[in-house]
Amino acid sequence: SQQGEEDPQALSIQEGENATMNCSYKTSINNLQWYRQNSGRGLVHLILIRSNEREKHSGRLRVTLDTSKKSSSLLITASRAADTASYFCATDKITDKLIFGTGTRLQVFP
């Protein structure tokens, strides 16, 4: 079963624009992570935000978490063609399994 749902399912933008994708989940969590998956490859960890944090930055990435709404957003600023990939949120409770969402497919056109 999948805990999270990403929105939108697919997103197409031009290089230089910002990309925002959202994740909603169903049950309480301890941590939320975002992963990227390039076509035909495994997933790569991008960023982790704890349940007591509201916002976190890493380079061009900004993640927000609203536990009252059970939702998170991932913002990629000044997107590049190399950002083209699928992005997944994943949630867990302490020492429990990591459950992935359904993913957002991002296409960045040069």
Place this chain on the structure above:
Amino acid sequence: EAGVVQSPRYKIIEKKQPVAFWCNPISGHNTLYWYRQNLGQGPELLIRYENEEAVDDSQLPKDRFSAERLKGVDSTLKIQPAELGDSAVYLCASSLEAGAYSSGANVLTFGAGSRLTVL
């Protein structure tokens, strides 16, 4: 440092045939996961190992799937016999033991996956 290594990368078999996938995790990572990813979906956990012990195999279809992690390092996932619906990418991932991160989170490192096509 080598990442998580999986083989084979691609496998095409006919239904009812057996198939096996192999995974070598990152050195020092005690926790190993097998996920299945269907086309256009997120990965779904099949089984999780802490060292050589399977601590969560609730999603593993035990009638045809089996897994082992001998000596707590490499792991093999087997399907016998394969069905058409087993066509998917089988992802292996590893992490430090649960609780090793200050947040208690498990940050996973994934292999490139094994793409299975059952005809």
